[in-house]
Amino acid sequence: xxxxxxxxxxxxxxxxxxxxxxxxxxxxxxxxxxxxxxxxxxxxxxxxxxxxxxxxxxxxxxxxxxxxxxxxxxxxxxxxxxxxxxxxxxxxxxxxxxxxxxxxxxxxxxxxxxxxxxxxxxxxxxxxxxxxxxxxxxxxxxxxxxxxxxxxxxxxxxxxxxxxxxxxxxxxxxxxxxxxxxxxx
Amino acid sequence: xxxxxxxxxxxxxxxxxxxxxxxxxxxxxxxxxxxxxxxxxxxxxxxxxxxxxxxxxxxxxxxxxxxxxxxxxxxxxxxxxxxxxxxxxxxxxxxxxxxxxxxxxxxxxxxxxxxxxxxxxxxxxxxxxxxxxxxxxxxxxxxxxxxxxxxxxxxxxxxxxxxxxxxxxxxxxxxxxxxxxxxxxxxxxxxxxxxxxxxxxxxxxxxxxxxxxxxxxxxxxxxxxxxxxxxxxxxxxxxxxxxxxxxxxxxxxxxxxxxxxxxxxxxxxxxxxxxxxxxxxxxxxxxxxxxxxxxxxxxxxxxxxxxxxxxxxxxxxxxxxxxxxxxxxxxxxxxxxxxxxxxxxxxxxxxxxxxxxxxxxxxxxxxxxxxxxxxxxxxxxxxxxxxxxxxxxxxxxxxxxxxxxxxxxxxxxxxxxxxxxxxxxxxxxxxxxxxxxxxxxxxxxxxxxxxxxxxxx
Numbered sequence: 178x179x180x181x182x183x184x185x186x187x188x189x190x191x192x193x194x195x196x197x198x199x200x201x202x203x204x205x206x207x208x209x210x211x212x213x214x215x216x217x218x219x220x221x222x223x224x225x226x227x228x229x230x231x232x233x234x235x236x237x238x239x240x241x242x243x244x245x246x247x248x249x250x251x252x253x254x255x256x257x258x259x260x261x262x263x264x265x266x267x268x269x270x271x272x273x274x275x276x277x278x279x280x281x282x283x284x285x286x287x288x289x290x291x292x293x294x295x296x297x298x299x300x301x302x303x304x305x306x307x308x309x310x311x312x313x314x315x316x317x318x319x320x321x322x323x324x325x326x327x328x329x330x331x332x333x334x335x336x337x338x339x340x341x342x343x344x345x346x347x348x349x350x351x352x353x354x355x356x357x358x359x360x361x362x
Numbered sequence: 363x364x365x366x367x368x369x370x371x372x373x374x375x376x377x378x379x380x381x382x383x384x385x386x387x388x389x390x391x392x393x394x395x396x397x398x399x400x401x402x403x404x405x406x407x408x409x410x411x412x413x414x415x416x417x418x419x420x421x422x423x424x425x426x427x428x429x430x431x432x433x434x435x436x437x438x439x440x441x442x443x444x445x446x447x448x449x450x451x452x453x454x455x456x457x458x459x460x461x462x463x464x465x466x467x468x469x470x471x472x473x474x475x476x477x478x479x480x481x482x483x484x485x486x487x488x489x490x491x492x493x494x495x496x497x498x499x500x501x502x503x504x505x506x507x508x509x510x511x512x513x514x515x516x517x518x519x520x521x522x523x524x525x526x527x528x529x530x531x532x533x534x535x536x537x538x539x540x541x542x543x544x545x546x547x548x549x550x551x552x553x554x555x556x557x558x559x560x561x562x563x564x565x566x567x568x569x570x571x572x573x574x575x576x577x578x579x580x581x582x583x584x585x586x587x588x589x590x591x592x593x594x595x596x597x598x599x600x601x602x603x604x605x606x607x608x609x610x611x612x613x614x615x616x617x618x619x620x621x622x623x624x625x626x627x628x629x630x631x632x633x634x635x636x637x638x639x640x641x642x643x644x645x646x647x648x649x650x651x652x653x654x655x656x657x658x659x660x661x662x663x664x665x666x667x668x669x670x671x672x673x674x675x676x677x678x679x680x681x682x683x684x685x686x687x688x689x690x691x692x693x694x695x696x697x698x699x700x701x702x703x704x705x706x707x708x709x710x711x712x713x714x715x716x717x718x719x720x721x722x723x724x725x726x727x728x729x730x731x732x733x734x735x736x737x738x739x740x741x742x743x744x745x746x747x748x749x750x751x752x753x754x755x756x757x758x759x760x761x762x763x764x765x766x767x768x769x770x771x772x773x774x775x776x777x778x779x780x781x782x783x784x785x786x787x788x789x790x791x792x793x794x795x796x797x798x799x800x801x802x803x804x805x806x807x808x809x810x811x812x813x814x815x816x817x818x819x
Contacts, residue, residue: 274369306366319369334427349373351430353364358618359375360368 179228181210181258182235188251190221197246198223205241206230226258270323272301272353275337279346281307281316289320292340296333299323321353376430380584380650381616383623384643385435386422387560389567389575389636390414392446392476400454403447404461411438411465411474414574417631419470425626431619433627435785438466439565439577440476448488455495456502463503473548475565477508480555483517483809493523496530500545501537507563513553513754515761519810521751527551528747532770535739539772542780546769547702547734551750553757553764558637558692564765575636577693578624580684582616583642583652586676590658605659606679613640613683621688639693640684641729642676644704646787652697653706664699664707665716673697674727694763696729702782702789703734712790718749719795726756731765736780736789737797739772744801745794746770751804759813 186198195214202209207229214223235255242253277289290300302321324330334350341348375381395406415438422433440446440462447458459477466474477499479489496508510527513519535543550563557568560577567575589612594600600608621638628635644652656664659672677696685691699721701707710716718735725731731753737746750766757764771780776793 274364276369276373302363304366306370317366317370319366321364349376349430351372352428355429355431355619355622356364356368356372358622359372359615360364 178231180231180233181226181228181260182238183256183258184223184225184227184238185254186221186223186225186251188221188249190216190219191249194221194246194249194251195223197249198225198242198251201241201245202227202229205233205238207233269326270299271326273322273324274351274353274356275320275322276349277318277320277341277344277346278348279316279341279344282344285344285346286318288340288344289318289337292336293320293322296328296336297325298328298333375585375615378649379588380581380645380647381431381619382581383426383431383433383578383620384581385437385560385562385579386418386433386624386627387437387439387475387565387577387579388415388418388631388633389439389558389571389577390441391567391571391573392441392443393569395446398449400450400457403450404457407440407446407458408461408465411440411462412468415465415469415471421627421630425623425630428626429619429623431623433623434581435473436471437560437562437565438469438471438474439560439567440474441567441569442478442480443476444479444486444488444492445569447492448486450488450491452491452494452498455492456498459495459499459503459506462506466505471505473505473507473562473565475507475509475562476567477506478510478566480511481520481523482511482514482553483520485520485523493526493530496527496549497533497537497545500534500548506548507565508549509552509555509564509566510549511552511555512750513758514812515554515758515815516812517809518812519553519751519754519758521804521810522807524751524754525743525747525804525807528743528750531746531768532743535770535772542736542771542774542782543739543769544782544786547767547782547786550733550765550767551754553754554762555765556693556763558639559694560637560639561641561643561694561698563767564694571636572634574633576624576628576631576633577636577639578620579639579641579643579693580616580620581641581643581650582613583644583655583697584649585616586612586642586680587649587651587655587658590655594658602675606675609676609679610683613680614687617684617687635690637690637692638684638688640680640688640691640695641693642680642697644698644700644707645785646703646705646708648705651704651706652699653704653710657706663710663713663715665710665720669720670724670727673699673724677728694729698730698733699724699728700730700733700767700787701735701792702780702787703785704787708787708789711792718792722752722756725753725764726760729763731757731767733765733767734769734782734786734789735767736769736771736774736791737794738775738791739770740775741770741794741797742799742801744804745796745799747804748801749794755810758810
């Protein structure tokens, strides 16, 4: 019986983070099933789903990581993989891209995503594209979202547009396929 | 996962570069509407169009909203009425045009095309009656468009029909004199007319087509212009090979958008998808002009020396990019240079940079022809016929489509202005060589034989 863990790693980005973490996993006979990483403003964040021998607990793993990466000042979080996917993931969806442009302010993401949550719309990617800094019109957020097929799309569209108008944002809601069609072969 | 660059470039094309789908055109065959009673025929035509097209506008709007790209025009093309209404006389033909107009109004499309006849080799009874009905039909309807095929590379040029149609154009202009001859803006004459054009005024549903079909006309002169401007700004030394590659890539993007939307509209209507027409189609708005592309490429204005070669490069690059982007390409597919419909081209005509002769030369390397050209109202039928015949010859010899949509504006002379309104725009009246003269060559009539298809120099 194999143990399956989710490991997250946070720390200042620099060469060698992934090398050290994966070397330790290899030493302990773990296999990486899935991995993703991103870097924001110089901060590294890694997300691993691994399987390994059943005699290694999260605590043992944590100690091993801390010992081998002490000079990198990394923070780890390890938990057992729950296995079952949530009910939500099983519903039929279409992927849309929502883009908001307008002045940056506190609570902007919270208010937009609250509308999405109310309509059972799941955010799968969220990117802040702050271009231009002082130029308010250039502040851009891009949400990639899964919209369930069985909801009233017109109502959702109206709700997002109303909220965007309140927040002084220009918003566009477009099916993802148009971006793929135009940009990709 | 999409990158933010991919998303933002599409938004930029939509917001600042006038990217849209210029037209989704529903082709409807009327051949099974035939009857020996004109009343029955009109009822059948009306019922068929209103039934097939009832959801067209709504679905186009919904799909446009889904992808965030507007379908600007929704249109219908029908079987050539000269065939569908072949047994009937001139007055009945006019009545059929009025039926088409009523059906178009009910389903809320802005134009319905197909008041058409194919006479490149000879005129049948129905063809002749339809041509005779043109002035009345076009001046008593708002949305009906007509097209006549006068020549083909296989058949030659029907010079009798050329002269006949020139007379009808003059009559149509006279009947719509209050609107600067607007009726003529809804009539396009062709050499080698394609069966699947989605653009007006040339759209009709060919005899070789299915019962119903969706064809799409893309747009995008603004997108091409801005792409060139951006590229030249970051690298002022771009050469023409690089610019051609850039236009090709841009045409690819524009076409992909059109194809996606066209296919989805067709799916939702349960109708087969026909073709994407890869034309750069301008509107009389700033930033949506083919003429402006010439300036971005480095010419002082469209019409100056160098315009033909620039257009050749532009047209070829658009075709290459578009052909790669779409699985079914058809229609006219190339750049349009309609004078009154393009602010920049109409300005070039007003400034004296662009003459009819240069326009004619340019039509040998682009997709259409002398399009939306306003000429003096006193231009003789023979001179008008001669201009048309010259244009037909370019198409016939070069095995390509050419067309003429010429408006002899009643009561106005060269240098005056004509106003057609809306998408049809406005233009200076362009001077015509030998405007008031006769033309014995044209008067001789007959059929100019089809050209030799080898020895191709």
